[in-house]
Amino acid sequence: MSGDKADGEDGPVLDPLAQSEIGKILRDGYEEVVKEPVPDKFLALLATLEASEKASPEDGDS
Known part of the structure; x- marks a missing residue:
């Protein structure tokens, strides 16, 4: 957006x-x-x- 300030520009400090x-x-x-x-x-x-994770290990992280 044109109104946004980029990093390093003057602003409130x-x-x-x-x-x-x-x-x-x-x-x-x-x-x-x-x-x-x-x-x-x-x-x-x-x-x-x-408990639900242990009951359905096939749905675990892969």
Whole structure:
């Protein structure tokens, strides 16, 4: 499209300190999510999918 800017063209730039702060906030938030236990419903879904894969191996990866 003619209105799109190509890489390297001038555009909005975020202050390095702001980038650093945003990165820290995102890392902290991600760390909290990773520490949460996997919900039982999700574990049950994974078990069901795994069982169906074992029941029909001919449909596996080739």
